Structures are given as C-alpha cells and as structure tokens.
Amino acid sequence: DEEKGLHRSVTGVTMSPELFEKLYLTPKVPHVGDNNKRYANPTALGFVGFVISTFTFSMVMMGWGGASGLSPVVGIFFFVGPVLLIFAMVFEWIMGNFFPMMVMGLFAVFWLSFGCLQLPTLQLGASYASTADPSGYGSPEFNATVALYLIVWGFALFTFFIFTCKINAVFAAIFLLVSAGAWVLSAAYWKVSQGEYAQAAKLQK
Structure with missing residues (x-):
C-alpha cells in the first residue's frame, strides 16, 4: 500500500458526555401518530358502558322478575352509559380512530336524549296534558x-x-x-x- 502511495491512519471519534446522554440515555419523545402506543385501547370502556345500559334497559322493558318502570335505573341514561361512552369517544378521537369515535358519540347522545323521557321532573308531556291524563x-x-x-x-x-x-x-x-x-x-x-x-x-x- 505504501508503494502505491496509500497510507493507513487510525481515527477515533470523540463524543461529549452531553451528546452521549442525548443519543442513548434520553427517552424518545413521542411523535404525532404514535398514540396507539401511548394510551390504552378505549373501545372496551365504551363497550362496557353500552352493554350495561342496554342490557339493563332491555330486561326492565321485558319485565323480567316483575320489573316495571325505568326511574330506579335512570342512572344508566346519564352516568353508566354516556359517561363511559364519552370518555371512550374522546380517547378514540385523540388516537385518530374516526369510526369508533362516531359510534361512541352516537350511543352517548342516544342514551342522554332517551333518558330525558324517563325523568318526570322535566315534565316533557306537560304541553299534552289533559283532564284524563294530567302528565301528558x-x-x-x-x-x-x-x-x-x-x-x-x-x-x-x-x-x-x-x-x-x-x-x-x-x-x-x-x-x-x-x-x-x-x-x-x-x-x-x-x-x-x-x-x-x-x-x-x-x-x-
């Protein structure tokens, strides 16, 4: 090699402690689009809220065990179902899951709107009231x-x-x-x- 005019030289790369820490010791900062790794899957949470509300509503409507009226379980329309579904909807939106977000939001507003019909205090039938039917x-x-x-x-x-x-x-x-x-x-x-x-x-x- 020396006859051809070529020479070998040993080179070394020096690295400051600050650069080493930045490259190898500092945790990676999450980037946009990796929310699936940062958060748990929220679909199960919304599904649980939907199932509990739907099954309770269905069993009461069918009169199982002599059940009648939805006033005792009005919480399924405002808390159990909608709260879990809304939480799931928000996190589905954060994770960029468009269709599950739509599904969670759809069922959340359904339970909220239908639950209003089960609250006598709102007097939604007052405008239809008559002597025979004071509640309307x-x-x-x-x-x-x-x-x-x-x-x-x-x-x-x-x-x-x-x-x-x-x-x-x-x-x-x-x-x-x-x-x-x-x-x-x-x-x-x-x-x-x-x-x-x-x-x-x-x-x-």
Whole structure:
C-alpha cells in the first residue's frame, strides 16, 4: 500500500458526555401518530358502558322478575352509559380512530336524549296534558312524536350497520340488532298512541 502511495491512519471519534446522554440515555419523545402506543385501547370502556345500559334497559322493558318502570335505573341514561361512552369517544378521537369515535358519540347522545323521557321532573308531556291524563305522557300526540324519533334513530343505526358490514362483524351485528330494537320500540309507542296497549306491551317485550 505504501508503494502505491496509500497510507493507513487510525481515527477515533470523540463524543461529549452531553451528546452521549442525548443519543442513548434520553427517552424518545413521542411523535404525532404514535398514540396507539401511548394510551390504552378505549373501545372496551365504551363497550362496557353500552352493554350495561342496554342490557339493563332491555330486561326492565321485558319485565323480567316483575320489573316495571325505568326511574330506579335512570342512572344508566346519564352516568353508566354516556359517561363511559364519552370518555371512550374522546380517547378514540385523540388516537385518530374516526369510526369508533362516531359510534361512541352516537350511543352517548342516544342514551342522554332517551333518558330525558324517563325523568318526570322535566315534565316533557306537560304541553299534552289533559283532564284524563294530567302528565301528558299517555297522549297520542306525545307517543307518536317519540315513535317518529325512534324511527329516525333506527335508520341512523341501520346506516352504520351498512358501513360496518365489511369492517367488523361484531359492530355490524350490534348495529343490526339495535336498529331492529329501535324500530320495535317505535312500533310500541305507535300502538300506545293508538290506544292499543295490549299490542304495545307485546312489542315492548
């Protein structure tokens, strides 16, 4: 090599303690887009809130064990379901999961809005009150209005069912069942508005 004019030299790289600490000892700062590694999956939290609220509501509506009326369990409409679903919705948004965020938000506002119907203190039926029905909750107009509201919810949920058919079988099954449930409950309110209470009770169960 020396004959060809080539020389070997030993070189060394010096590194200051500050640079070494920065490269090897300092934890990596999280970057945008790695929230899946920073946070736990919030879907399970929202799912638990949905299941507890839905199962409680369904069992009471079917009259299991002689249950009647939703006033004792009104907390499922304002705390158990919506609170867990809203927390899950916020963290799904932080993690960038658009569709689960939409699902959590959808069910949260449904429970909140439907729960308002179960609070006598709000006196939502006062404008429909009559001598025969001082509360107004049994009036044909009030029940027909609620029936229309549930029909709209049924179509909204069925739209989500279509969206999830090729994405997630569990979500698709949930949306299909809750769509059917919304329409059946709507039919029960229609029967109440028509004075067919026996048919309404059958549809409710």
